[in-house]
Amino acid sequence: ETGVTQTPRHLVMGMTNKKSLKCEQHLGHNAMYWYKQSAKKPLELMFVYNFKEQTENNSVPSRFSPECPNSSHLFLHLHTLQPEDSALYLCASSQDRNRPYEQYFGPGTRLTVT
Amino acid sequence: AQSVSQHNHHVILSEAASLELGCNYSYGGTVNLFWYVQYPGQHLQLLLKYFSGDPLVKGIKGFEAEFIKSKFSFNLRKPSVQWSDTAEYFCAVNAVNNDMRFGAGTRLTVKP
Numbered sequence: 001e002t003g004v005t006q007t008p009r010h011l012v013m014g015m016t017n018k019k020s021l022k023c024e025q026h027l028g029h030n031a032m033y034w035y036k037q038s039a040k041k042p043l044e045l046m047f048v049y050n051f052k053e054q055t056e057n058n059s060v061p062s063r064f065s066p067e068c069p070n071s072s073h074l075f076l077h078l079h080t081l082q083p084e085d086s087a088l089y090l091c092a093s094s095q096d097r098n099r100p101y102e103q104y105f106g107p108g109t110r111l112t113v114t
Numbered sequence: 115a116q117s118v119s120q121h122n123h124h125v126i127l128s129e130a131a132s133l134e135l136g137c138n139y140s141y142g143g144t145v146n147l148f149w150y151v152q153y154p155g156q157h158l159q160l161l162l163k164y165f166s167g168d169p170l171v172k173g174i175k176g177f178e179a180e181f182i183k184s185k186f187s188f189n190l191r192k193p194s195v196q197w198s199d200t201a202e203y204f205c206a207v208n209a210v211n212n213d214m215r216f217g218a219g220t221r222l223t224v225k226p
Contacts, residue, residue: 028137040219041218045214045215090158096211102148104160105157106157108157
């Protein structure tokens with residue numbers, strides 16, 4: 001256990017569905033991240049929140065919408081996804097985005113879009 | 115832009131063999147370097163990290179990595195692998211005030 005939990009662990013959704021992924025960290029960290037992990041590709045950083053403020057959006061399509069209500073919780077809202085969005089979505093946290101840090105990862109949500 | 119290259123996609127070794135996984139990055143400034151491991155069905159976890167000081171870094175489970183600034187490299191090594199080291203290994207780099215960039219990963223299979 002890393003202190004970062006994600007739910008659900010597996011999700012199958014149709015292209016017209018709306019769903020949300022949840023991440024919670026119990027480490028007292030101030031920065032949280034969403035990554036997309038696809039086979040044989042580097043982890044893709046999607047969104048970064050530092051002290052609840054979004055600081056990075058790496059050209060992610062608008063069908064992915066993040067929300068960070070407080071420094072312990074992070075959501076990724078999904079709607080009208082495409083089959084190529086099927087991947088493992090990882091949440092991570094770190095003490096502070098702006099200083100040397102290591103990131104702590106959750107177990108991921110395996111998303112399949114049908 | 116920063117990038118991280120891991121040239122070995124899949125490495126297969128027998129138990130007790132020595133391991134070296136390559137990692138190169140493309141950034142000329144000050145960097146922090148990491149190796150993460152992902153065991154089958156488990157989350158990514160930190161193996162070791164380099165921020166400054168001795169370029170030879172020791173991590174958990176007998177792993178070590180050497181930072182060679184002139185070669186922009188941070189290769190991971192282990193003198194004798196075990197079956198339980200079967201996993202995917204990710205190199206990551208972040209420059210000061212930049213976000214972390216990961217390599218594509220190297221899958222290690224250790225045969226008993």
